[in-house]
Amino acid sequence: GEGGTFEYAVAGDVCEIRYLPQYTTRLAERVEAALASLLQLTRWSTGEQLQASGISFSHPALADPDRYQQLLGVPVEFEAAHNSLRISAAALSLPLIYANPALCQHLRTLADQLLEQLGSQSLSASVRDLLRQHPRWGKEKVAEQMAMSGRHLIRKLSEEGTSFKLLRDSLLQGMAEQSLKEGSKLFDIADKLGFSDESAFAKAFKRWTGMTPAQFRAQI
Template sequence: MVNSGHHPTVTQQYTRAIVRSWEDSGLPVSEELQAIIDEIARHQRVPMPLQDRLWLSMAKDYPEPDLGLRLGHYVQPGNLDIVGFLLMSCDTLDDALEALVTYHPIVGEGGEFLMTEGENSCSLIYSPYHTICREIRVEAVLATLMQLASYLTDNTFNPSYVSFQHKALMDYKHYEQVLGCPVQFEQVADAMVFPKAQLAKPLVQSNKILYSHMRQLADEALKGLQDHSIRFEVEQVIKVNPNWGKEKVAEQFGISGRQLNRNLSREGVTFKLIADEVRLSMAREWLSDSLPVNEVAYRLGYHDESAFNKAFKRWTGHTPGEFLQIVS
């Protein structure tokens, strides 16, 4: 099989699950789509550009707004590689969501998850890195999350609502029918929101022995991804020093800023993209922990609160205050 190298990748199992959902839905497989499916089969992990082509081809062959919901709704834990079996073996929903946040890169490196807890509610937020077919892919991920939570808890999971950053692609009623809960649009985050008490829900297939084994395999798989990624190393430097610029970070690797960007370009990213993603993740975490906005701005190296507010709005389309509305 082809080694996918340093580019962000997605596991074969998840990609095959999406393709299987397409086929099971009775949708036709065009010559172009079949060629992409055949190319995917030659990769151990699917490079993100090839995953992008898959979604573009499916969106062209089925230009209906329910594509993401249709394909994501049928994904099962077993389609998530090691991570799926790890989730199933956890004791509680809280344990499973924590494992998902930690180990999701094994499934795919196309985005990140963040758990936030308010006084009475929790949000599992999904932040994609990709822009190609963003809306339908986000809807596929949120549909998958809802399906997983329901499956793991033997259909007792009862969310408050699902929120999307984008505008509704179709009638609200169809979203609610597929997702099984109210849906909100043009919100601060793409998220699954649910009562905090549901974190304690026991999982029907909890198994401590299997959990221990799968946790070890997941640790090894995650380390294998990270060992071959300069992106991961850059992320770690920025997390410790979020106010550092490209040249300062490059010094830690004994290279120039230009060389650092060249190396990162082989993984399909730039220093600015990584820095923005890490700072946004840290900002969300600190804001969710009730750290004052001016303190968050200072920690991230912004010269004043206004500059941070502008950056946060550029990243998310919303102000820090608007973001706090979803996690309060």
């Protein structure tokens, strides 16, 4: 059917979010609408903290190029190699100001249930099981345990529509939230999950949930 997918690539200090359309009619207009919407969403969800460095379209300009830049507020390139939005790689760590921890937990529970339904054939489920037992393990250690290379693990997880980072972050967040509910000390949680110190854990937790560990505990 019609639609499109997004993928991203990080090179140095720049993250490029590419849009891969599958439209068959009015392609240019719909690509422009998709990327313009993405631009506005990144601004809204971060409280205007995220400032894109540019937008690229693979098609020629449909109107005055200056008008595009005036409306979008960023440099615009046409007849480019990709339809994409460029942002700073550092912006990937910005918290979402409208984060909803309750909804996030609900969706994570649903996702976990779906992963369990996939059964033993799911590599994602196997990775989660290993990380649940060994949360400090990194990609290479997990790959070694599963008798494959790190690159092969990445490729197979990509085929399942996920990544090692997404799986590990999701699992660590769930374990962190449970530990906080149980009253564990931050030092112990950070050590258990493989963080260098409490500060590193607190930063990761705020990136995941939009809250500090203290704020999370206060709402329990």
